[in-house]
Amino acid sequence: MKSSHNPGFGTKAIHAGQSPDPTTGAIMTPVFQTSTYVQEAPGKNKGYDYSRSHNPTRTALEQNLAALEGGRFGLGFASGMAAIHCVLNLLQTGDHVIAGNDLYGGTYRIIKTLYEKFGVATTFVDLTDHAQLQGAFRPNTKLVMLETPTNPLLRCFDLTAIAAICKQRGALAFADNTFATPYLQNPLAHGWDVVVHSTTKYLGGHSDVVGGALISNDEALHKRLAHFQNSCGGTPGPMDCFLVLRGTKTLHVRMDRHCQNALAVARWLESHPKVARVFYPWLPSHPQHAIAKKQMRAGGGMVSVELKATVAQAMDVCSSFEVFSLAESLGGVESLVDHPASMTHASIPAATRRASGLEDGLVRLSVGIEDEADLIADLDRALGRLK
Numbered sequence: 464m465k466s467s468h469n470p471g472f473g474t475k476a477i478h479a480g481q482s483p484d485p486t487t488g489a490i491m492t493p494v495f496q497t498s499t500y501v502q503e504a505p506g507k508n509k510g511y512d513y514s515r516s517h518n519p520t521r522t523a524l525e526q527n528l529a530a531l532e533g534g535r536f537g538l539g540f541a542s543g544m545a546a547i548h549c550v551l552n553l554l555q556t557g558d559h560v561i562a563g564n565d566l567y568g569g570t571y572r573i574i575k576t577l578y579e580k581f582g583v584a585t586t587f588v589d590l591t592d593h594a595q596l597q598g599a600f601r602p603n604t605k606l607v608m609l610e611t612p613t614n615p616l617l618r619c620f621d622l623t624a625i626a627a628i629c630k631q632r633g634a635l636a637f638a639d640n641t642f643a644t645p646y647l648q649n650p651l652a653h654g655w656d657v658v659v660h661s662t663t664k665y666l667g668g669h670s671d672v673v674g675g676a677l678i679s680n681d682e683a684l685h686k687r688l689a690h691f692q693n694s695c696g697g698t699p700g701p702m703d704c705f706l707v708l709r710g711t712k713t714l715h716v717r718m719d720r721h722c723q724n725a726l727a728v729a730r731w732l733e734s735h736p737k738v739a740r741v742f743y744p745w746l747p748s749h750p751q752h753a754i755a756k757k758q759m760r761a762g763g764g765m766v767s768v769e770l771k772a773t774v775a776q777a778m779d780v781c782s783s784f785e786v787f788s789l790a791e792s793l794g795g796v797e798s799l800v801d802h803p804a805s806m807t808h809a810s811i812p813a814a815t816r817r818a819s820g821l822e823d824g825l826v827r828l829s830v831g832i833e834d835e836a837d838l839i840a841d842l843d844r845a846l847g848r849l850k
Contacts, residue, residue: 480526543661545697546675556582619751626654664794721764793829
């Protein structure tokens with residue numbers, strides 16, 4: 464993409480990393496469905512030798528995502544967990560990690576069931592409390608990792624302040640920006656070292672692809688991560704990259720509608736007599752509302768809600784929607800409802816979940832881009848089952 468000025472987000476979403484195909488003029492990035500590449504001579508190629516290492520469709524996606532996050536380097540993966548695994552591969556036996564105590568269940572699982580047995584210790588803390596964070600550091604702390612907003616309690620953390628603490632203590636700062644997307648928030652601009660995305664979610668945006676990505680600015684760090692990307696081989700196929708690229712072209716347009724609908728849903732839920740509490744960063748009642756307003760463009764498309772109901776009643780509500788679909792994942796154009804304790808966060812022990820504030824009756828909504836009135840009517844019908 465050539466431009467005489469710094470282009471806006473929408474322009475980068477559509478053009479960054481992508482140029483018309485020089486052979487045919489095709490405006491869409493071709494799907495290079497090939498495993499290998501013919502070389503001019505032994506060791507002499509056109510920049511590609513094997514598609515686990517590099518693929519032109521993946522290169523376009525990696526450059527596009529780096530531009531959207533304001534980073535220099537992008538790496539694509541077959542899933543968000545493959546991307547997280549790549550960063551954790553930087554650790555060695557005896558290292559220590561500080562992680563937020565409100566994490567996606569899969570992230571918690573890989574830390575506890577894989578890296579713990581390799582001798583990597585992790586301390587889970589409430590990162591809204593910077594004194595807790597400072598107190599958790601050890602001489603061998605190498606990494607601080609968080610999500611913001613978190614999954615599913617939508618806690619927001621002061622990215623600038625925590626990045627400064629990490630830099631002072633010599634730890635790598637690793638942020639999961641999946642819920643916010645690069646359109647709403649850019650951790651690299653706040654001093655973070657690495658940003659991860661599950662491209663399955665808002666970046667892909669259509670619930671038809673699984674993928675992940677890492678974005679960074681430091682060349683030496685990027686080379687280390689690229690080594691593990693290639694060595695471990697958790698890379699996306701070219702069709703997956705094409706689908707995510709198709710998704711990023713409309714990210715800004717979709718996110719505006721996600722945010723508009725989610726705010727309307729959150730406000731409606733907050734006034735409902737069967738609702739105990741609503742978690743949404745753009746509500747003034749949110750504990751980190753001021754932080755969210757400072758570092759996010761809007762509140763995002765995720766809303767979590769505690770119902771005045773038993774666990775069985777909450778699960779019954781989740782199964783009774785007509786517009787919202789009961790399913791794991793999030794970030795697609797269609798609205799989804801999830802019961803974290805029995806679905807996305809079931810791998811976290813119940814006592815650990817509750818200690819972090821995740822109650823068994825919590826319901827998580829991925830608010831899509833349908834008509835606002837239909838979403839609220841569907842919620843009204845489902846909550847009407849609570850007597």
